[in-house]
Amino acid sequence: MELFRIKKDIPFMSYGRLTTSISLITFVLAVFFLLHRGLNYGVDFTGGTVMEVHYPAAANIEQIRQVMDGVGLKDVTVQNFGSSQDVLIRLPVKKELSIAQLSEKISTALKGADAGAEVRRVESVGSQVGEELYENGALALLLVCAGIMGYLALRFEWRFAVAAIIANMHDVIIILGFFAFFQWEFNLTVLAAILAVLGYSVNESVVVFDRVRENFKKMRKASAVQVIDNAITRTMSRTIITHLMTQTMVCSMLFFGGETLHNFSLALTIGILFGIYSSVLVACPIAMWLGVNRANLIGDTEKKPKEDEAAIAP
Amino acid sequence: MNRYPIWKFVLIGTVIIIGLLYTIPNFFGESPAVQISPAKTSLKLDESLLEKVESTLKLANIPFDGLFMDASGVKVRFATTDTQLLAKDKLVANLGKDYTVALNLVPQTPGWLQSIGAKPMYLGLDLRGGVHFLLQVDMKAALDKAAESTVGDFRMSLRKEKINYYGIERQGQVVVVKFESEAEATRARNLLAKDFSDLTYKISGSDKDISLTASMSVMAQKRIQEFALKQNLQTLHNRINELGVAEPIVQQQGLDRIVVQLPGVQDTAKAKEILGRTATLEIRMVDEEKSDMATLQKAQNGQVPFGDELFSDREGRPVLVKKSVVLTGDRITDAGPGVNGQNGASVVNVTLDGRGAGIFKNVTRENVGKRMAILLIEKGSTEVITAPVINEEIGGGRVQISGMANAQEATDISLLLRAGALAAPMEIIEERTVGPSMGEENIKRGVHSTLWGFAAIAVMMMVYYLVFGGVSVMALGVNLLLLVAILSMLQATLTLPGLAAIALALGMAIDANVLINERIREELRNGNTPQASIHAGYDRAFDTILDSNVTTLIAGLALFMFGTGPIKGFAVVHVLGIMTSMFSAVLVSRALVNLLYGYRRKIEKLQIG
Numbered sequence A: 001m002e003l004f005r006i007k008k009d010i011p012f013m014s015y016g017r018l019t020t021s022i023s024l025i026t027f028v029l030a031v032f033f034l035l036h037r038g039l040n041y042g043v044d045f046t047g048g049t050v051m052e053v054h055y056p057a058a059a060n061i062e063q064i065r066q067v068m069d070g071v072g073l074k075d076v077t078v079q080n081f082g083s084s085q086d087v088l089i090r091l092p093v094k095k096e097l098s099i100a101q102l103s104e105k106i107s108t109a110l111k112g113a114d115a116g117a118e119v120r121r122v123e124s125v126g127s128q129v130g131e132e133l134y135e136n137g138a139l140a141l142l143l144v145c146a147g148i149m150g151y152l153a154l155r156f157e158w159r160f161a162v163a164a165i166i167a168n169m170h171d172v173i174i175i176l177g178f179f180a181f182f183q184w185e186f187n188l189t190v191l192a193a194i195l196a197v198l199g200y201s202v203n204e205s206v207v208v209f210d211r212v213r214e215n216f217k218k219m220r221k222a223s224a225v226q227v228i229d230n231a232i233t234r235t236m237s238r239t240i241i242t243h244l245m246t247q248t249m250v251c252s253m254l255f256f257g258g259e260t261l262h263n264f265s266l267a268l269t270i271g272i273l274f275g276i277y278s279s280v281l282v283a284c285p286i287a288m289w290l291g292v293n294r295a296n297l298i299g300d301t302e303k304k305p306k307e308d309e310a311a312i313a314p
Numbered sequence B: 001m002n003r004y005p006i007w008k009f010v011l012i013g014t015v016i017i018i019g020l021l022y023t024i025p026n027f028f029g030e031s032p033a034v035q036i037s038p039a040k041t042s043l044k045l046d047e048s049l050l051e052k053v054e055s056t057l058k059l060a061n062i063p064f065d066g067l068f069m070d071a072s073g074v075k076v077r078f079a080t081t082d083t084q085l086l087a088k089d090k091l092v093a094n095l096g097k098d099y100t101v102a103l104n105l106v107p108q109t110p111g112w113l114q115s116i117g118a119k120p121m122y123l124g125l126d127l128r129g130g131v132h133f134l135l136q137v138d139m140k141a142a143l144d145k146a147a148e149s150t151v152g153d154f155r156m157s158l159r160k161e162k163i164n165y166y167g168i169e170r171q172g173q174v175v176v177v178k179f180e181s182e183a184e185a186t187r188a189r190n191l192l193a194k195d196f197s198d199l200t201y202k203i204s205g206s207d208k209d210i211s212l213t214a215s216m217s218v219m220a221q222k223r224i225q226e227f228a229l230k231q232n233l234q235t236l237h238n239r240i241n242e243l244g245v246a247e248p249i250v251q252q253q254g255l256d257r258i259v260v261q262l263p264g265v266q267d268t269a270k271a272k273e274i275l276g277r278t279a280t281l282e283i284r285m286v287d288e289e290k291s292d293m294a295t296l297q298k299a300q301n302g303q304v305p306f307g308d309e310l311f312s313d314r315e316g317r318p319v320l321v322k323k324s325v326v327l328t329g330d331r332i333t334d335a336g337p338g339v340n341g342q343n344g345a346s347v348v349n350v351t352l353d354g355r356g357a358g359i360f361k362n363v364t365r366e367n368v369g370k371r372m373a374i375l376l377i378e379k380g381s382t383e384v385i386t387a388p389v390i391n392e393e394i395g396g397g398r399v400q401i402s403g404m405a406n407a408q409e410a411t412d413i414s415l416l417l418r419a420g421a422l423a424a425p426m427e428i429i430e431e432r433t434v435g436p437s438m439g440e441e442n443i444k445r446g447v448h449s450t451l452w453g454f455a456a457i458a459v460m461m462m463v464y465y466l467v468f469g470g471v472s473v474m475a476l477g478v479n480l481l482l483l484v485a486i487l488s489m490l491q492a493t494l495t496l497p498g499l500a501a502i503a504l505a506l507g508m509a510i511d512a513n514v515l516i517n518e519r520i521r522e523e524l525r526n527g528n529t530p531q532a533s534i535h536a537g538y539d540r541a542f543d544t545i546l547d548s549n550v551t552t553l554i555a556g557l558a559l560f561m562f563g564t565g566p567i568k569g570f571a572v573v574h575v576l577g578i579m580t581s582m583f584s585a586v587l588v589s590r591a592l593v594n595l596l597y598g599y600r601r602k603i604e605k606l607q608i609g
Helices: A012-036 A061-070 A099-113 A127-155 A158-182 A188-218 A224-256 A258-281 A283-289 A294-298 A304-309 B006-027 B047-059 B081-098 B111-115 B139-160 B182-195 B218-243 B268-276 B293-300 B354-366 B407-419 B436-490 B496-525 B530-562 B566-598
Strands: A048-054 A077-081 A083-091 A118-125 B030-038 B066-070 B073-077 B099-107 B130-137 B167-171 B174-179 B199-206 B209-216 B249-253 B257-263 B280-286 B308-312 B318-328 B332-339 B346-352 B372-378 B381-386 B398-401 B426-434
Touching (some): A048 A099, A127 A158, A158 A188, A158 A258, A188 A258, A188 A283, A224 A283, A258 A283, B006 B111, B006 B436, B030 B047, B130 B218, B139 B209, B218 B268, B293 B308, B293 B318, B318 B372, B426 B436, B436 B566, B496 B566
Antiparallel strands (some): A048 A083, B030 B073, B030 B099, B066 B073, B308 B318, B346 B398
């Protein structure tokens, strides 16, 4: 079976303006939602307590709220998740109560109200830990960007490095935009997913850039635009098949992974979908505009006279 | 051109066999067990304990499947959890307080696999259930305490040398001494600088208001903090031993934090109570006038003389101790085992701070020939650790406690003296509890995600690339095998995000094979022969695979460096997965293709779809 047998190169670069404007619009929207709504940070970052309670029969949310009020805990959110028997209780950091006391207080209160209540998971994070995780997360993101840029600059050329990073950072912002728009919880595992996807979609750019470099060597008479168009068309089959495979795995996690992996796989899904788009249709036009050509990619050492024949990209 | 030298096949075969060996233990499951370990350092882990456990179980007629000893203690395997619980109760009753008896799960790995070190993967708390605490040590309090004791030390030294001062106080972590003349202040500085060399001194002020400020050097602060952390770790270790947890983890994290992980513990309230408990040490005088047999007998029957309290020592003998406290454990700055220079007996060397030394000197001078009791108060119960006779006046704050049975006991007691109490207060700043049913469910979720995802990818690959798809799937299978084997070998903690990373690693690793297969197709399309196409396909794809893996690796390493908890677990597996995928996607799949096609003289068509 072969799904992508494309005879002629698709002129992707001539759509450059269109694709980058689409990107720009989504990017601006993402930034708007990030600023306007902000991220719904999980307890990992904000500090606070999350408890997962399982009931033998359908849980009475109203009664749980009353129990919480009864022990004097305000700002408590109680909601069902997964099934009607599972309840998620969320509390912000309480100044007057230590972490240790808080979870004890709640579980005794819940068991007092309904002996069948089973506390299956407690996550309590102090505010100072949250701040640190936040800082470390930002640092990790920076380090990944710097590392990838450095490697690409070394292996290819700075123009490619810049193009790839712009394309992929824009993915990151878009994922964050989605999380802000839908107010999905942003926790540590989501951060891990974002960083993993960052490394992964840079792959995409690398594969195309590799082909661009190879084409510059092989297609001596072609213009930069033709070279890039050819590179994208030739790698398209691989791009789609690979992402289909990875997405299959991610879907499997989305279906079977349960609550903990749900947002993780959501972040991956958005990352993969936008990754295909941006690493090809955003990174390449940017690289082109930055002036990628045969000379700066293969080096001036190769047969000087031939260089004049090469059409330099606009 | 598509043939591998024999050694490459041998290498790949060996790696796969080793992978298989180390993966197998994961399929044997675990059986309920009871783990017995000595609660005191003075008790040794040896054959006699093994025999004791065996005879206890035989006597009670409790059937067991296996009995063995390893570094952490004696472990007994049972067929069911019922017998396990029964055995635990019996063992607790029989062995007493000296041993920790904990419920545990022991892998059912066959002996020959265990002998080559093959173990199942080490599951994190979110997969096996348990409690995780992150404790913050209050370092400011530790430094304040150190400065407070410096105040006492200064007072002693200055008084001894008869230097006049009119005020001494602690301001934050700085000690300020007030003098009326500059000459006195200088004299004091010279003296103190000699005795307490790790402090920095400064004289300021004028006229009749001269102050000498002493502040701790950075080095000294660091030392105090390290000491406080070490002592807190030790104390926590000792306390957790009492909890009866099979494989507790008590670890330093960063400069001022301690991680405590208690697998399988459900009673978080009790765990918290024990972690937060403060044990105190007291030194009091034995009431020698009333220590005759008759009075002791009466006291044991409830008629304790006025002003006294009755306790028993470690051998269970009753001791009447005066109610007034001579010294508390706060005054002990250090304790360590040692040997008496004259008779070679084991002793414990205790160092007291300045104020403690002064009190101790006075008390010993006035009570030569009498006994002094050292009490450990914990959980409301008090035990006399030792009650040595005072031979002479003891000054200088260095106290030698004799009467130790052996070096082990000396170590044990110095440990108790040091680790009885916390050096600095601690606060729980993170708590994560996962119930056992949740743990099992998490394993199921992770495994199902991986297997179903793998199956779907396998089908799609084989439909799309036919034989080459099959080769890719086999390579992916080897990747999974090696990843599990390496995780089992390293005994790295596997968490739910780690399981997700396994799934994701497979989903990403297939990229290399897709790249190769697409390349081969392209070469065929360009009119190359099948053999040349295979060769060129693998050759050209390699650079790309390398580049893309390096970028993924960079992301993985950054995650590992900055990640904590769940992220770290994810990062470890992610990075390892990238490494194994390089091996399996390139070497293994090539070997398979070479085996299939490399030795044929003529190939009509490649089955690549």
